Amino acid sequence: xxxDIKNLTHHYDIDVLHNVSLSLKKYGSIALIGKSGSGxxxxxxxxxxxxxxxTGSIHVNGYPVSDPVYKKKVGFVFQNHNLFPHLTLERNITxxxxxxxxxxxxxxxxxxxxxxxxxxxxxxxxxxxxxVSGGQAQxxxxxxxxxxxxxxxxxxxxxASLDPILTDEVLTAVKKLRxxxxxxxxxxxxISFVRNFADYVIFMQDxxxxxxxxxxxxxxxxxxxxxxxxxxxx
Amino acid sequence: MNKxxxxxxxxxxxxxxxxxxxxxxxxxxxxxxxxTFLILGYLIARAQTRVLDFSAIFDRPxxxxxxxxxxxxxxxTALIFSVIFGLILYFFSISKIRYLRALSDVFTxxxxxxxxxxxxxxxxxxxxxxxxxxxxxxxxxxFIKQFDSSFRGFSGPQMGLAGLTIYITxxxxxxxxxxxxxxPEEQYMAMHLFGFTTFQRYRYIIVPQVIRVLMAPLMNNFSxxxxxxxxxNIVMMRExxxxxxxxxxxxxxxxxxxxxxxxxxxxxxxxxxxxTRFIERRxxx
Numbered sequence: 349x350x351x352d353i354k355n356l357t358h359h360y361d362i363d364v365l366h367n368v369s370l371s372l373k374k375y376g377s378i379a380l381i382g383k384s385g386s387g388x389x390x391x392x393x394x395x396x397x398x399x400x401x402x403t404g405s406i407h408v409n410g411y412p413v414s415d416p417v418y419k420k421k422v423g424f425v426f427q428n429h430n431l432f433p434h435l436t437l438e439r440n441i442t443x444x445x446x447x448x449x450x451x452x453x454x455x456x457x458x459x460x461x462x463x464x465x466x467x468x469x470x471x472x473x474x475x476x477x478x479x480v481s482g483g484q485a486q487x488x489x490x491x492x493x494x495x496x497x498x499x500x501x502x503x504x505x506x507x508a509s510l511d512p513i514l515t516d517e518v519l520t521a522v523k524k525l526r527x528x529x530x531x532x533x534x535x536x537x538x539i540s541f542v543r544n545f546a547d548y549v550i551f552m553q554d555x556x557x558x559x560x561x562x563x564x565x566x567x568x569x570x571x572x573x574x575x576x577x578x579x580x581x582x
Numbered sequence: 583m584n585k586x587x588x589x590x591x592x593x594x595x596x597x598x599x600x601x602x603x604x605x606x607x608x609x610x611x612x613x614x615x616x617x618t619f620l621i622l623g624y625l626i627a628r629a630q631t632r633v634l635d636f637s638a639i640f641d642r643p644x645x646x647x648x649x650x651x652x653x654x655x656x657x658x659t660a661l662i663f664s665v666i667f668g669l670i671l672y673f674f675s676i677s678k679i680r681y682l683r684a685l686s687d688v689f690t691x692x693x694x695x696x697x698x699x700x701x702x703x704x705x706x707x708x709x710x711x712x713x714x715x716x717x718x719x720x721x722x723x724x725f726i727k728q729f730d731s732s733f734r735g736f737s738g739p740q741m742g743l744a745g746l747t748i749y750i751t752x753x754x755x756x757x758x759x760x761x762x763x764x765x766p767e768e769q770y771m772a773m774h775l776f777g778f779t780t781f782q783r784y785r786y787i788i789v790p791q792v793i794r795v796l797m798a799p800l801m802n803n804f805s806x807x808x809x810x811x812x813x814x815n816i817v818m819m820r821e822x823x824x825x826x827x828x829x830x831x832x833x834x835x836x837x838x839x840x841x842x843x844x845x846x847x848x849x850x851x852x853x854x855x856x857x858t859r860f861i862e863r864r865x866x867x
């Protein structure tokens with residue numbers, strides 16, 4: 349995946365991202381780490397095209413992120429599954445395929461079921477999100493992202509609202525996805541997962557990138573901020 | 583992975599046995615409560631100094647039936663139009679145009695500060711004269727006469743009903759506000775991300791969710807309308823209150839007339855509130 353950010357600044361009332369630049373060419377799995385409020389979620393939303401940056405030029409795989417073609421090539425897994433609550437797990441997927449991707453009804457069903465089964469939800473697919481566990485709902489939301497056949501999948505702290513057992517369940521599922529040849533950019537606090545899963549790590553604080561590099565930087569933080577962060581997570 | 587169900591699997595539903603027991607207790611207690619009020623009603627009726635005689639009230643069942651139908655028809659009309667106007671008022675209140683927001687605020691404040699009786703009186707008498715003068719002046723009266731030759735301007739009952747409708751409108755806008763805000767910001771982000779068109783967002787995602795939240799308060803407002811419609815008697819609408827009040831004046835059977843009037847209203851509102859409960863149970867989260 350190729351990520352190219354030049355002078356990205358984004359603010360609501362205050363600066364959330366401040367003059368961020370980034371140029372990556374060959375990494376398939378990029379982790380964003382940092383304290384809550386460091387700007388990593390916002391960066392994810394901007395990279396996925398969901399939110400428009402105040403200023404700056406942002407390209408992923410050669411597409412400007414505002415390009416409608418690019419938007420059809422991204423998958424996004426939200427912090428709190430964010431499935432549509434009135435639709436079954438299966439319908440959460442087929443609705444998007446049918447209405448926004450023009451997939452035939454039967455075909456959409458097939459795609460949805462295939463991915464739900466891949467995430468071990470074969471027997472849950474006709475249930476509403478509120479009738480399955482948090483881990484199952486989050487896995488369904490991963491299945492939803494996958495079903496759209498994206499080039500890049502964004503995961504915004506996909507386990508933040510789950511307990512350790514369910515966290516493990518979801519992360520095991522995500523690891524399996526690496527074998528599907530998709531690219532990932534994700535924000536998380538689970539450092540062990542970053543070690544196992546990421547090729548490249550970006551540490552952010554107060555809306556700027558403080559350190560970045562291969563996962564080895566986790567063992568050798570250079571700045572005070574990163575040292576402090578690493579001493580608090582494990 | 584599927585084995586890890588311990589942490590936050592939803593609780594299993596109650597066993598049928600406990601359910602049956604609960605249900606029996608429900609019926610017994612509610613039965614007793616209803617009986618209590620029936621006895622109270624009976625005692626109050628018995629404590630009247632004279633012997634009750636309902637025959638004069640039911641002398642003309644067609645009048646009662648028509649009154650009953652008039653109340654229901656007027657209430658439904660007010661319901662439908664106040665839902666439409668309420669939705670428009672809601673869209674005004676979230677409009678990007680500040681004037682429209684201000685307009686909706688000021689209108690809402692005026693209505694909240696007005697008693698329904700005053701509203702219906704103003705519409706039925708004061709505004710009616712003005713509006714009929716205006717439509718006469720600008721030629722609308724003549725235009726309508728082409729289709730309905732007997733048209734002489736809006737009638738008292740029509741204007742009164744419009745008053746009731748306008749009165750309920752801000753309450754309707756309120757329930758739309760509550761319903762639409764029940765959809766979290768993140769869902770809108772997801773809709774945007776997946777590339778749904780505006781129509782698709784409303785059709786498949788927003789409206790199906792909003793309707794569930796909307797139904798119960800909508801029915802409550804409907805109940806308000808039905809009870810409020812009793813005030814339409816002042817503009818001579820021949821609804822339940824109007825007719826039974828006339829009957830008691832004509833026959834002198836005031837106790838009987840008011841009892842029947844009361845029961846007729848309950849005959850509409852009680853099934854409605856049960857229906858509301860049913861919807862809440864069925865669709866509630």
